[in-house]
Amino acid sequence: MPQRISATQALLEGRFQPASITVENGKISAIDSYEPREQDIFVDENYLLFPGVVDTHVHLNEPGRTHWEGFESGTRAAAAGGATTVIDMPLNSIPPTTTEGALKLKKQVAEKQIYVDTGFWGGLVPGNLGELKDLVKAGVFGFKCFTLDSGVEEFPSVDEQTLYEGMREIKRLDSLLVIHAEHAETIEAHALESATSYTAFADSRPPLAEVQAIEMVLRNVEKTGCRTHILHVSSAEALEVITQGKKAGLPITAETCPHYLTFVAEEIPDGASQFKCCPPIRSKSQQDALWRGLLDGTLDLIVSDHSPADAEQKFNADGDLVRAWGGVAGLQVSFTAVAAEATKRGIPLEKVAQWMSASPANLVGLSQKGRLEVGADADFLIYNPLAEQTINAHDLQHKNPISAYDGARLQGRVEATIVRGETVYALGQFAPRRGTFLTTTTDFSPAEAK
Structure with a gap:
């Protein structure tokens, strides 16, 4: 079932612009003019949609x-x-x-x-x-x-x-x-x-x-x-x-x-x-x-x-x-x-x-990664450029609470991460979705790697 992400600031062709992006089977299947619908994932003007x-x-x-x-x-x-x-x-x-x-x-x-x-x-x-x-x-x-x-x-x-x-x-x-x-x-x-x-x-x-x-x-x-x-x-x-x-x-x-x-x-x-x-x-x-x-x-x-x-x-x-x-x-x-x-x-x-x-x-x-274009994997980063945060190493997901960034005051925050059309992280919460192994020749699921 196709889904859509409508964003007022999506990074397309090197610049931020409004767009409605359709996702099917983990891929970007269409990029259209900005026409948000009720069922869309909506990214408003306070956020940026990156690859x-x-x-x-x-x-x-x-x-x-x-x-x-x-x-x-x-x-x-x-x-x-x-x-x-x-x-x-x-x-x-x-x-x-x-x-x-x-x-x-x-x-x-x-x-x-x-x-x-x-x-x-x-x-x-x-x-x-x-x-x-x-x-x-x-x-x-x-x-x-x-x-x-x-x-x-x-x-x-x-x-x-x-x-x-x-x-x-x-x-x-x-x-x-x-x-x-x-x-x-x-x-x-x-x-x-x-x-x-x-x-x-x-x-x-x-x-x-x-x-x-x-x-x-x-x-x-x-x-x-x-x-x-x-x-x-x-x-x-x-x-x-x-x-x-x-x-x-x-x-x-x-x-x-x-x-x-x-x-x-x-x-x-x-x-x-x-x-x-x-x-x-x-x-x-x-x-x-x-x-x-x-x-x-x-x-x-x-x-x-x-x-x-x-x-x-x-x-x-x-x-x-x-x-x-x-x-x-x-x-x-x-x-x-x-x-x-x-x-x-x-x-x-x-x-x-x-x-x-x-x-x-x-x-x-x-070539299917790192860009928002038709045919690319539906991988998105939703970013709040105005949020302010102080990094606490104990709050990071790394196994050990050790980081040079501990105590750093930074402007900006990742709000959500979407991999192949599935939200894996949003507002501090993680979905059970698992990733896929990548190779130089083809993609295959971890279950196929045995």
Whole structure:
């Protein structure tokens, strides 16, 4: 039975305009002039109708480290934050998603838990080159690797030769490489035994480490032609290298994250390990450069890099940022935090939707996601841009009440999230509807994944 959403401000073709949108079988089947009917879902002039957020950088950690996060809590947090699609990273789960068997296990544990549509990255590690083809056939959206220690022993980093060989194979498979690019030797040369000052910690992972690693990555992109995406860019210096690569016509894209766009190192209290991430949050001038990089197209998208952990991992080091686990938990807050900061800077929310919905969907080839158009999935985010809220980590849906956003005062609030035409979150309440697994070739329900 078709249903309709009538909104006075729906984001269509890059601008907000009134429209009545018909949904059939989870898809947008028609977009017509605004003519609300009594039975429609009605979105009045106080709210904005966005396409759902597509978050391609999420660590859900299950199986193996489900006490850090899991599919149930993580995708519920996604729904509460307006994300209708997430792509799960291959590491921090045990086993990591470096074999087809590990991917099957991950789907088995996820199948009855997901609130939003969910896909998976594979991993590129030393020794698994022969696994990549089977992972592509099984539907991963690409492969992640590290140029330095990942922090977990079961997901080792790649050296330049392994990276080159991996890129050749990924190119042959017509897939995508996403890479954590920091130069290990440079970071080792700046290493500190301990640090409670966030600025001191940031200085121990300087922009030079990003630059050198990205330069190495681009050398191998040029040799192999492998489509490559640079993860969590944090510095102006890295932007310069990416710009050079794009000007040279290399098949590269790049992202940054909400915590780099909303926090600055000089304002973070000493010992506040909930802010620790790698690369680190940097200075106000670096933050301004990242916003310029988004506006000029050097950076293509914004994703959460939701990387949670429990209190033992985050706080057992007594404020020592060198020993504390790195990662910011922000999946539920990401869209609102970026939208609030963009509004302060006079940047239209239409651009935020491009960076957080359409562009991430484009990165992974989900042409049916991240946009409001006929034929697209009926994924919607209903947003109140004028509401004010103070974030309390204990109120978030994340498994552990730990977040850099705890205490942040933000303008804007997600009021409802609709996935394939079904409301999964509204006014603080969740529906029992579960999401669907996504692959590079087809969509299939979790029940079909066995």
